Amino acid sequence: MAAAEDKKMFLVIESGNVAQPFRWSAGTYGSKFLTEIRDNKKFWGIKCPKCGKVYVPIRSVCGPCYAEMTELVPVSDEGNLITFSVVSFGFVDPSTGKQKPVPYGYAVIKLDGADSYLIHYIDETDPEKLKAGMRVRAVFEEDGKRTGSMMDIKHFELI
Template identity: 50%
Template sequence: MGKKEKEFQIKWKTDLPYRYSIGKLAVKYFEELKNKKIMGSKCPKCDKRYMPPRAVCANCFIEMTVEDMIEFSPKGTLVGFTVVNYPFIDPNTGGMRPFPYGYGIFKLDGADTYMMHFVDETDHTKFKIGQRVEAVFKEKTEGDIYDIPYFRLIKEEEE
C-alpha cells in the first residue's frame, strides 16, 4: 500500500451474514433435486410454467403452492451465451470467482420462462444459439443448489 493510500483511505472489511428464507416451493425443489429431478411451478389459472418455482404468478396475481409443482426435463434450448472473462469478488464465497467460464441463458423443455447457468465451455465459438443443453448433476447429490454445477452443450450427433 502506497503512502497516499495509507493516508487517504480506511480499509473496512465486514462480513455481513444473513440467513434467507427460501419458501415451501424451494424446499420441495431441493428435496427433488436430490433425486435428480428439476421441479418448476405451474400457474393454476394461466398454466404458465415457471422456472424457478415461486409462490406468485405475477400475471394472474394468484398463489401457486407445492401442489402446483411439476417436473421439467433436464434438457433445454440455448437462446444466448457469453464467456465471462473478468475478475470480481463472489458474494457467495467472499473469495474471487474463478474465470473464465461459460454462461448460458436457456429454456428447459416444458418451461415457459428462461434460466441462466454456467456452461462447461469457455470458447465462445463452440456455442450456437438454438443448441441443446443438459443439466449435469453431481454424482452424489446433496439437495442444494450446487447439485447442478453446470449445464453441458449437447453435440448435434448426440440428439
C-alpha cells in the same frame, strides 16, 4: 493542486475484512425445488392457474397474471440455450467467498416443459461454439456432495 499532494491531503478509512452472516429462507416451494435436485436430481416447475405457464426455478406468484401458483409439475433436465455470454472477468461468489475462475460460460436456459428461464453455467468457453437454440443438459454434482443449492448442478453441457 498536484496529484501527489492530493493523495497526502485527503484521508480515507478502510473497512478491513468485514464479514456479516445472513440466513435466507427458501420458502415452501423453493425448498421443494432444491431438495428434489439434491435428493433425486429432478427438476420441478410450478404452473400458473391463469396462463398455464410453468416457472423454473419455482416462484410462488406469476408476475404478469399476479396469480398465486401451487401446482407442481415435473420438467426435464434437458432444454434449449436461449442466450449466453463468455465471461472473462472474475468475481468472488458472496455465498462461498471463492474466486470464480475465468473464462466461463454464463447462460440462459429453458428446460423442456418450462416456460421461464433458468440462469446457470454452460461448460463451453468459446463463444463461436455456442448458438441460441442449442440443446443442453444439466450435469449434477456427485452423490453425497449435493447440499440443496443451485450449485448442486455443476453446469449445463451441450448435448
